[in-house]
Amino acid sequence: MSITLAKGIKLQNDKTWSLDYKCTPFSNLLAVASTDRKIKILNIKPNGTKLEDVLDGTVHRKAVRSVAWRPNTDINTATLAAGSFDSTVSIWTKEIVGNDQEMDDESMDEEGIEMDLLAIIEGHENEVKCVAWSFDGNLLATCSRDKSVWIWETDEMGEEYECVSVLQEHSQDVKHVVWHPSRSLLASSSYDDTIRLWKEYDDDWECVAVLTGHEGTVWSSDFEGSNTDQLQEDEIRLVSVSDDSTARVWKYVEEDEENDGQQVWICQSILPKVHANQVYSVSWSPISGRIATSGSDGTLVIYQESERGSGTFEVVAQKELCHGVYEVNIVKWIDVEGKEMIATGGDDGYVNLWNINE
Amino acid sequence: MSDYLNENPDVIDVDELPSRKEDSNELFENFGSKEAIERKKLLLKIDHSPKSQVLHDIELLDKLLLLNNTPDLISDTESLPSENDSDTNEFQIRGSEDSNITDEYADEPADPVDVQEIYDLTAHICDPEHPLTLGQLSIVNMPDIEVHDDGNPNHLAQIVIRITPTITHCSLATLIGLGIRVRLERALPPRFRITILVKKGTHNSEQQVNKQLNDKERVAAACENEQLLGVVSKMLQTCK
Structure with a gap:
C-alpha cells in the first residue's frame, strides 16, 4: 500500500489547526481552522477542489483551534461549530438549497456556499481546545485549558445552547473531546496524561472510566465505528495518541460490578512505534477500519488490524515529511464520493489530500 | 523592580562570554x-x-x-489566494508529484547550525527581572546546548537546551523558557524541533515547567496573549 499526494492547498501562512469533513447531496465540505482566525470552507470533488467561503475573521479575536460539522441535520443544512483560543465557540450555518428552483447543480456552483453566524457560546474561562457534536447532533461538547468539559444541549435550528453539565474531574487542560459514532459516550483527552469516558447517568453526566498508561499529554482520540454494522453490541474501542510518541488502543470490557455505573476498560494494544516525537492527531476509519496518525515528526502512518477486533495491528503504509519539515496538527479519513482519502493540516498552512493506493 | 527574587546573582562580564574565535577571513x-x-x-x-x-x-x-541597494521584499501574503480568485479555483496548489513538497528549499546549500549560534541567539536575551542577559547570569550555558543538524533544509533537526534558573523556586523560569523558544522559533528555519528543559535538580517544579515549555498549543496561546507577548518582546530586546 502506498500514500500519494492528490492535492496540497495553501490556505494561510499560519498553522492549520483543525479540519472537519461533511458530505451533503451537493458538495463535500471541508472546514479548516487556523491561527489566522478565518475559517475556510472547501468543496472537495474528485475532479477539483474549490474554496467556497472564508468566514468572517473578526468573530474570533484569537486563533480558531477546532471545527466540527453538526451531524444528522436536515440534508439541506450545514451547521459548523468552531472553538477558539479567545474562549468562545461560534456556530455557523447555511441553507444549502432554499427552494426547488435552486436545486440544480448550476446555481450551486455560481452562488457557492456562504455561511452565516448563528450563535456565540460563552462559558469557558480561557482557550477552547476542541468542540465535538454527539452522533444525533443534539449535544455539543467543548473543552478548555480551564480543565473542564461542558456539554451543551441545542434545538433543531442550533440557535440556543443550554449547558446541561460541566465536567471538572481532569486535573489539567482538556485537549480534545470526541463522541462515540452511535452511542451517548464521550471521551476526553488531557494534559494530565489520562483519557476520561463520560456517560449520562441519573440526569447528569458522570465519569465512568479513567484510562491511564500514556506517559505524556494525550492529544487526541477516536472511537472505532462501523458503516457496515460489523461491530458487536458491546464492542467499544478507542484509539489515543500522546506526547509520549505512542498510539494506544483501549477496549471496553464490562460494567464494573463493584462500582455502580463504572466501566472496566483495558489497554488492548500499543500500536507499532513509528513516530519519533509528539503524536498530535489520530483518525479511525469507519469504512476500512484502518487507523491513521500524524504529529510533530510530520510522518503520516496507516495501521491495519490483522483481523478486526484482534488488537494486532501492523503498519501498512507511511509517508515521511508529509508537510515538508513542518509539524502536522490534524489527520482525518474522508470519503470523497466512494473513495477513501486522508486529509492533513500542518504548520505550513497547507491542507493536503492523500490518495491511498492498495 | 526593587524586590528581586534573587538579589545577588553571580554575574559574568559580557566580554568573557563564550564567542566564536575571530577569523580574519570572516x-x-x-x-x-x-x-x-x-x-x-x-x-x-x-x-x-x-x-x-x-x-x-x-x-x-x-x-x-x-x-542603497535594498532588495525587493516580497510579502508572504502574496502567495495566498485572494477571495476573488476562488471562483477560478486557482489558489496555490501542489501537483500530484510528491517531491514538490520539499522542493522549495532544494537549491539552498547545506548550512548546519552549531552550538555557538544557538548560544548567541539565546545568551543575549534579557532576564525578566535583572538588567542582565541570560548568558551573564549563566542561565544559558554552552555545555547545556545540544544541536543535531546536518544542515540539509529538507531534514528535521533537533535542539535541546537545558536552562539553569538562578534560584530553585524561581517563578520566572517558565517566562525565560518562553522567551528562548520564541527567539529560536523566529530565528531558525522550520526544520528545527526545539526542546527546552530546566536542568536537572535546579528547580523545584522541574517537570511542570518542562511540560509547559514544550506544549506547542500552550506556547501558541501564550503568543496570542498581548500582555505576555509584551514582556517577552522586552526580554528579546538587548539589555541596556
Missing part, C-alpha cells in the same frame, strides 16, 4: 567590493587588530552603501 565575507577588501587587508597589515577604528569606519561606510 571580516571580508559579508560586504564590499574587491577593492574594499584589498583596502581592508592593507589596513589590517598596518594595524593588525579586528578592533581597528579605521577598519570599523570603513565597514560602516560599506554597510551604508549597501543600504
Whole structure:
C-alpha cells in the first residue's frame, strides 16, 4: 500500500489547526481552522477542489483551534461549530438549497456556499481546545485549558445552547473531546496524561472510566465505528495518541460490578512505534477500519488490524515529511464520493489530500 | 523592580562570554567590493587588530552603501489566494508529484547550525527581572546546548537546551523558557524541533515547567496573549 499526494492547498501562512469533513447531496465540505482566525470552507470533488467561503475573521479575536460539522441535520443544512483560543465557540450555518428552483447543480456552483453566524457560546474561562457534536447532533461538547468539559444541549435550528453539565474531574487542560459514532459516550483527552469516558447517568453526566498508561499529554482520540454494522453490541474501542510518541488502543470490557455505573476498560494494544516525537492527531476509519496518525515528526502512518477486533495491528503504509519539515496538527479519513482519502493540516498552512493506493 | 527574587546573582562580564574565535577571513565575507577588501587587508597589515577604528569606519561606510541597494521584499501574503480568485479555483496548489513538497528549499546549500549560534541567539536575551542577559547570569550555558543538524533544509533537526534558573523556586523560569523558544522559533528555519528543559535538580517544579515549555498549543496561546507577548518582546530586546 502506498500514500500519494492528490492535492496540497495553501490556505494561510499560519498553522492549520483543525479540519472537519461533511458530505451533503451537493458538495463535500471541508472546514479548516487556523491561527489566522478565518475559517475556510472547501468543496472537495474528485475532479477539483474549490474554496467556497472564508468566514468572517473578526468573530474570533484569537486563533480558531477546532471545527466540527453538526451531524444528522436536515440534508439541506450545514451547521459548523468552531472553538477558539479567545474562549468562545461560534456556530455557523447555511441553507444549502432554499427552494426547488435552486436545486440544480448550476446555481450551486455560481452562488457557492456562504455561511452565516448563528450563535456565540460563552462559558469557558480561557482557550477552547476542541468542540465535538454527539452522533444525533443534539449535544455539543467543548473543552478548555480551564480543565473542564461542558456539554451543551441545542434545538433543531442550533440557535440556543443550554449547558446541561460541566465536567471538572481532569486535573489539567482538556485537549480534545470526541463522541462515540452511535452511542451517548464521550471521551476526553488531557494534559494530565489520562483519557476520561463520560456517560449520562441519573440526569447528569458522570465519569465512568479513567484510562491511564500514556506517559505524556494525550492529544487526541477516536472511537472505532462501523458503516457496515460489523461491530458487536458491546464492542467499544478507542484509539489515543500522546506526547509520549505512542498510539494506544483501549477496549471496553464490562460494567464494573463493584462500582455502580463504572466501566472496566483495558489497554488492548500499543500500536507499532513509528513516530519519533509528539503524536498530535489520530483518525479511525469507519469504512476500512484502518487507523491513521500524524504529529510533530510530520510522518503520516496507516495501521491495519490483522483481523478486526484482534488488537494486532501492523503498519501498512507511511509517508515521511508529509508537510515538508513542518509539524502536522490534524489527520482525518474522508470519503470523497466512494473513495477513501486522508486529509492533513500542518504548520505550513497547507491542507493536503492523500490518495491511498492498495 | 526593587524586590528581586534573587538579589545577588553571580554575574559574568559580557566580554568573557563564550564567542566564536575571530577569523580574519570572516571580516571580508559579508560586504564590499574587491577593492574594499584589498583596502581592508592593507589596513589590517598596518594595524593588525579586528578592533581597528579605521577598519570599523570603513565597514560602516560599506554597510551604508549597501543600504542603497535594498532588495525587493516580497510579502508572504502574496502567495495566498485572494477571495476573488476562488471562483477560478486557482489558489496555490501542489501537483500530484510528491517531491514538490520539499522542493522549495532544494537549491539552498547545506548550512548546519552549531552550538555557538544557538548560544548567541539565546545568551543575549534579557532576564525578566535583572538588567542582565541570560548568558551573564549563566542561565544559558554552552555545555547545556545540544544541536543535531546536518544542515540539509529538507531534514528535521533537533535542539535541546537545558536552562539553569538562578534560584530553585524561581517563578520566572517558565517566562525565560518562553522567551528562548520564541527567539529560536523566529530565528531558525522550520526544520528545527526545539526542546527546552530546566536542568536537572535546579528547580523545584522541574517537570511542570518542562511540560509547559514544550506544549506547542500552550506556547501558541501564550503568543496570542498581548500582555505576555509584551514582556517577552522586552526580554528579546538587548539589555541596556
